[in-house]
Amino acid sequence: MIKQSVLIIDDESQIRRLLTITLQSNNYEVFEAATGQDGISAVSNNTPDLILLDLGLPDQSGHDVLKNLREWYSNPIVIISVQSGEEDIVKALDNGADDYLIKPFRTGELLARIRNAIRKAGGEANFSIAIFDNLTIDHANRMVKKNNEIVKLTVTEFNLLSLLSRNDGKVLTHHFLLKEVWGTHQQNESQYLRVFVAQLRKKIENDANRPRYIITESGIGYRFMGNTNF
């Protein structure tokens, strides 16, 4: 089996070293770049299966590198950010980043995010029926079953659940969800989203207060955890 390759773009050599050790010992081929410019050249030379991109680079903003890459590079890009950078993260996700990690992060989480992002890149789950644990989502017939019993969902509830579940494991921003489910003119009506997520949880979760499927990402959005475990 060909090794999957990861490019690390981060100016801190210590972080690059640590990530390289971690990834190599988990059977990834690793490339490193210390600046945005080097990172972009490295991508054009090697086309990695995934990029870990630090937002704080010395020569140019990580956002600019992301925008540049997204014009011609379609594999997953996972953002690495420092704490309390919610706005940065939302901006990066809306600009095409696939996921994010906040420093300091655990090794297990890093590997899970990388695995998940690469798996997702293999193509969006295009099954007409998706099964997660005790939840079945029949996209073709717009029907949802929990423990083999039909759950009555409204049109909007179904659209929201369908969108979330088709992006299993991926964080979707408030902005994106509002745009996709309610249309562009309702982008700022975030209260709709809160209400429908709460309603959905009541219907599909075993315990709406400790959701297993629809996870809140503070200040950023929601993440559906179907067959993904972080």
Added chain:
Amino acid sequence: MNRYFFGPQKTINQHVIGLGVVVAISLLGLSLHNIIGYRVVAFMLMVGVSILAMFFDIIPVLVAATLSALIWDFFFIPPRYTLTVGTPEDRSLLVMYFLIALINAVLTNKIRKMEKAIKERDDKEKSLRFYNTLLNSLSHELRTPITTIIGSTDNLQTNSTMLSEEVKAELVNEISVASFRLNQQVENLLNMSRLESGAFQIKTDWVDMSDLLYKTLQRLDPNLSKYRVDVELPEQLPLFKLDFGLIEQVIYNLLINVTQHTPEGTLITIKAVCVRERLVLTIADNGNGFPDGEIDKVFDKFYRLKGSKTGGTGLGLSIVKGFVEAHGGTISLKNLQGHGSKFTIDIQTGKSHPFKIKDD
């Protein structure tokens, strides 16, 4: 004195107000000068200019002083309605009026500049004190875990052959615990300096309190496993406009605080209600309560209860207070009759009734 009116104003506004004051006093003088005499009017104008000097910049005050001298000359000094001054007495009065007004304006301006300089120095001293305390706290709270990490790694590197697997695992665990403590302290210090910088801004959006509370509780699962937690939320609690991340941090810090000051098995009761346009959130415990003499100080920066457990910079609750106040809210703490204590957060904010949103 109306603060808004006389507070820092744009120069153009100062000119307009200065003109207004001079004209108003002149009109008053016109109606009264038959009774009180035109010389008293000069004193009335002088009072007006002096008051302006107390609040305005030097240029608008000088303009007002010059204008008032001209008005006095033109409308009041005989022969009236000319700029000619009749008697040598009035001539010297006019010159003196003008000089006094000028000196007044310049002196007042100087005094205000000095006041400002003193205030700046005080602020500087205050922030210097803050940073000194911060550095003291830093050196202790950060060095402890760093010492642990360096010591453990030293042992692992140099004594590797001498150490049993068990001890090695223990050292690695020490490093892990110390790193997390370090991270927690850094986060607290970052939050504090964000608040202190003054450039702190909150980003509000609609928040489902139930989602926020249970998410925070889930994050705290390891810390709360030996506590009983009771959450009481009304079925139809509206959404509130809040900064999700900050309020999450507020509740997180408050709950961590409870676990630090109460014995295991304590019952923690969390309630959120909507009172008119306000979110009222309470976190109560049936622990030992706070010592009466210290209850007012718990929100102070770097304040730690006498005899409290290790760890903690004394910043947790002052960050809580800072974040609540950034929302325009208040936080209070009181001991409960009998047992325990209760934190009450009260934030006036926008609300939205979710159950009124129609679906499809």
